[in-house]
Amino acid sequence: MPKPVPALPEPAHATVDSMLSRKFGKEVANYFSGSPLNRVSFLRPDHAFLSSALRHPSTAFVLFNELDPLVSSPHSLATVSYSDVKPVIGEDPFASSEEEVIKAYNSSTYLPQIIFLGLDERKGKEGFVYKEHYKGQPWFAVDVTPKESVKDAAEKLVEGMKAKGLDFQKGRMNMDLEAQDAAIYAEARHLLDWNARNPFCAACGYPTLSINAGFKRTCPPKDVAPSIQNPERPPCATRKGISNLCFPRTDPTVIMAVVSADGQRILLGRSKRFPPAWYSTLAGFLEPAESVEEAVRREVWEESGIHLGRVVIHSTQPWPYPANLMIGAIGQAIPGGEEIHLGHDAELEDAKWYTAEEVREALRVGTSGLGEEPGPDYKEGGLRLPPKTAIANQLISAVVNGFASGSPMI
Amino acid sequence: MPKPVPALPEPAHATVDSMLSRKFGKEVANYFSGSPLNRVSFLRPDHAFLSSALRHPSTAFVLFNELDPLVSSPHSLATVSYSDVKPVIGEDPFASSEEEVIKAYNSSTYLPQIIFLGLDERKGKEGFVYKEHYKGQPWFAVDVTPKESVKDAAEKLVEGMKAKGLDFQKGRMNMDLEAQDAAIYAEARHLLDWNARNPFCAACGYPTLSINAGFKRTCPPKDVAPSIQNPERPPCATRKGISNLCFPRTDPTVIMAVVSADGQRILLGRSKRFPPAWYSTLAGFLEPAESVEEAVRREVWEESGIHLGRVVIHSTQPWPYPANLMIGAIGQAIPGGEEIHLGHDAELEDAKWYTAEEVREALRVGTSGLGEEPGPDYKEGGLRLPPKTAIANQLISAVVNGFASGSPMI
Incomplete structure (x- = not known):
């Protein structure tokens, strides 16, 4: 099993650090980042x-x-x-x-x-x-x-x-x-x-x-x-x-956990190539002359029909298949903008709103890589989710351990 | 003069929104973003x-x-x-x-x-x-x-x-x-x-x-x-x-306001091609298989010798000269890592630590585009900074109106 991602150097000065922590929570170092090498x-x-x-x-x-x-x-x-x-x-x-x-x-x-x-x-x-x-x-x-x-x-x-x-x-x-x-x-x-x-x-x-x-x-x-x-x-x-x-090319992509306007539900979608019951966050390539925040709103509307208001960036992940930078965000639907419509871009086979409780259970028993089996506690038909090495998992965890629990979101 | 960037749709649900605001402050829409078009x-x-x-x-x-x-x-x-x-x-x-x-x-x-x-x-x-x-x-x-x-x-x-x-x-x-x-x-x-x-x-x-x-x-x-x-x-x-x-290429770049370990000073640097007294944030291209947070730490060390701990992402800006996505971040030096050394990458002619007060004054009287003159209140020799249309200005403002004033950072 992969070891946990490395801890970052923690600045010692308590006041500034706690101000940053209060604002942003802990910095998340995703899998494929955290290189020990100085590139000079x-x-x-x-x-x-x-x-x-x-x-x-x-x-x-x-x-x-x-x-x-x-x-x-x-x-x-x-x-x-x-x-x-x-x-x-x-x-x-x-x-x-x-x-x-x-x-x-x-x-x-x-x-x-x-x-x-x-x-x-x-x-x-x-x-x-x-x-x-x-x-x-x-x-x-x-x-x-x-x-x-x-x-x-x-x-x-x-x-x-x-x-x-x-x-x-x-x-x-x-x-x-x-x-x-x-x-x-x-x-x-x-x-x-x-x-x-x-x-x-x-x-x-x-x-x-x-x-x-x-x-x-x-x-x-x-x-x-x-x-x-x-x-x-x-x-x-x-x-x-x-x-x-x-110079080498790196393609920025956006990947986003979408929460309902009241913060109580999270949107997950699935593509045809996923195994049964397997869902994840939505994602897509950033386009020329878009901000990350705009790309998130566009992709979510194109793939699911949902209209987002506020978007915040959570963390990023290099993804060398072949050349992506995954920029992880959390977006919030606007009231009245939560109706799912898959007919615009037609990339997803399904998209659904889940409660935090359903998703927390799936994070506990139903995570695995795409080609792997979930753990022994998984029950057939239950929701399956990506593993911790995927930024999708980190975004989903940040949302369901935040909004719905009352504790800090990330 | 450019009009202010457009306001974003504000979600009406007070609880979630205020939770996001408390965590992240207002979403900043930078110049060149905010397109009124649906790209379909x-x-x-x-x-x-x-x-x-x-x-x-x-x-x-x-x-x-x-x-x-x-x-x-x-x-x-x-x-x-x-x-x-x-x-x-x-x-x-x-x-x-x-x-x-x-x-x-x-x-x-x-x-x-x-x-x-x-x-x-x-x-x-x-x-x-x-x-x-x-x-x-x-x-x-x-x-x-x-x-x-x-x-x-x-x-x-x-x-x-x-x-x-x-x-x-x-x-x-x-x-x-x-x-x-x-x-x-x-x-x-x-x-x-x-x-x-x-x-x-x-x-x-x-x-x-x-x-x-x-x-x-x-x-x-x-x-x-x-x-x-x-x-x-x-x-x-x-x-x-x-x-x-x-598919079209977009090059992710990082641009960052660097604060001292105690949060009281901000690092600014200048390239030889800038007019006299003109300083800005540091910036550089993200490299293959780097997270944004890693790219920020690497660039800051390479250009200024300063060691950063925590890095948080602030906002993003499309920059069509020719194909950049500017990812704006705020980074904090680690205690003992604040000594300036320009000899690694040698891209900067100078870099200095400024107090929040000096920078607030420059934001008031000394901003302008690279080819333009500062406003009438600017005094010869005083610090000059980029205009509001540059994400550098937004990052600098976020820091000096936050850390040093006690009010929310962004």
């Missing part, structure tokens, strides 16, 4: 930093095969060392500066994707130090999918790991990883997927090159691949100033 | 809906020339009618179903970009009704930049508008538009820019086609352009299931 994002363009971090004996490498992570158990990522991955990534993939790498760009060369994940500062005594301030165990992710020029080396590495009893965890969800490993996995998966999904420039259609240790893709002005007659490429809009196309 | 997003793939909405006599068209909107004054968008834009967009650009449009795809045909913005339901009596439920004045945006096959028709339209005393508002910022026009402008600009910025498929490098009235780009399997020898294209990953590459 400003060091990513510095090849000397990357080169020494990559080759340090304390450095941890997380391996991926087609987006499946190497694990030592369903609860833990496995890590390997520089000497293990060297046959796949080469002696020093960060030996040259980015400027030099861009100048030498050759679209026919396969480079296994490497991501610099961050420094684990809790392990600063193991020796890696850069420019005095930056200490800790460096973490990298490497795509060791056996293909192209690294096919043989990667196959050998994969077989070696299997011989040690390690394996790549198949399947889309890795929700059994303990919380800190889940956060590291999420960072790596999101970036590996973004790089793999975007091999071409959306502005000009030419192949692009990964730089900044996996956090940027650039459209080089030249390509020296032997099959290309003229290495000079036409001008590209992404080379002028800063273009968001060069 | 689920109707965008329905060409019969789009066709009748586009050609209705009540329909409002907002025109853009290279992303500059047609305005009747610095405070108001101008709108034109179907008969005005027909020479540029043609009789009925939505005459065929999307399936037919994709089958007939010809990458050499220039189609001026059209965006369906939504229905203004306050004007439902003017006659447009679709399938009983969907009433109101339809709004569209059209790119009338004189180019390609519409050069002459667009030039004529542009000249006609100028003859009427209307003009396209130059420049990047349109912060003088009244609030509801600003929200409509933001939606249109974000989508026109996204379509213009992404003419090619990032998965396969081939040209793509705008569908869903500007809210989706698809990579057609065939291209019947005369210059192309084989109309059949290779397989593309975006044609399998749902790909986020087909």
Whole structure:
């Protein structure tokens, strides 16, 4: 089972903290957040930093095969060392500066994707130090999918790991990883997927090159691949100033617990693909030029016909399938706006108002992952809900342990 | 001057509402949010809906020339009618179903970009009704930049508008538009820019086609352009299931007011490009697989060296330059974590702790847009701050009118 999400550092000053607590309750750290790594994002363009971090004996490498992570158990990522991955990534993939790498760009060369994940500062005594301030165990992710020029080396590495009893965890969800490993996995998966999904420039259609240790893709002005007659490429809009196309994409989504105007009931909905009796909160993508609050009101009306007034943001959750930021909110129906109509967007098979009591019982006995069975106390036909690792569960809990109980809402 | 942002519908039920108010204060609707339009997003793939909405006599068209909107004054968008834009967009650009449009795809045909913005339901009596439920004045945006096959028709339209005393508002910022026009402008600009910025498929490098009235780009399997020898294209990953590459991109950013551990001071920073004495909150892009709360802590440490504990989300603001969602937060430094160090990311020229009193005075006399002068009461050398249309101003106000005054923080 996943461990509880890590506790946040608590500020010691009682007055301000209690004022914040009274206003907002405890900060909720959702699953996939709570990474122990300092990303030191400003060091990513510095090849000397990357080169020494990559080759340090304390450095941890997380391996991926087609987006499946190497694990030592369903609860833990496995890590390997520089000497293990060297046959796949080469002696020093960060030996040259980015400027030099861009100048030498050759679209026919396969480079296994490497991501610099961050420094684990809790392990600063193991020796890696850069420019005095930056200490800790460096973490990298490497795509060791056996293909192209690294096919043989990667196959050998994969077989070696299997011989040690390690394996790549198949399947889309890795929700059994303990919380800190889940956060590291999420960072790596999101970036590996973004790089793999975007091999071409959306502005000009030419192949692009990964730089900044996996956090940027650039459209080089030249390509020296032997099959290309003229290495000079036409001008590209992404080379002028800063273009968001060069940076990883994260899609903001809204997910919301909806309460009735009197605060006594909560709305839950189900899609056709859910198992019987399984309900959850409504959710959807935020659209261009919407505030979160507007997106929540729009999605709830489109999917359920309900009109919301006030919307408050509760907490957020990274969701690396493939690239979402879940923004969790609580919305309140306006009086007279509570009638359910599923005919607008027709995404839901059903939506219903539940009492806090029904939902509290379901939180006690009926939670599980989508592909899993509920616990032993669950009675057939009873309401089923998402597990604690889902922000939906946190939002539902916040509402039914707040509004209807008289205690603070979140 | 911009009008104040629109009031939100207030739920009437006193108990729940006062509980939410006590917890969260008033919901803040930031500039660029508060659109009066119902986007009815689920109707965008329905060409019969789009066709009748586009050609209705009540329909409002907002025109853009290279992303500059047609305005009747610095405070108001101008709108034109179907008969005005027909020479540029043609009789009925939505005459065929999307399936037919994709089958007939010809990458050499220039189609001026059209965006369906939504229905203004306050004007439902003017006659447009679709399938009983969907009433109101339809709004569209059209790119009338004189180019390609519409050069002459667009030039004529542009000249006609100028003859009427209307003009396209130059420049990047349109912060003088009244609030509801600003929200409509933001939606249109974000989508026109996204379509213009992404003419090619990032998965396969081939040209793509705008569908869903500007809210989706698809990579057609065939291209019947005369210059192309084989109309059949290779397989593309975006044609399998749902790909986020087909949908508009919105980049989540974090922007935060930072308070000291004792809640008595607020941190402000300045970039080199700001005018003298001008400071603001810190801000930055959320990264893959970060929660908002984590992104706030990371950015503040990277830019200022300050360590934050608790982070709470205040409100959000769409920011269409080009595609941001600003997520406004308040963060509190941990005791002992307040020392400023600008050497990590080196984005700021300066950062300082200010008292609430200094900041309240600056909010009174020293606010203005980046290119504008402060008001008449401003004294040379005094602190300058962003205007009310910026979420930075709202966050700063929330802090200095809360923590230090003893009244509710937001």
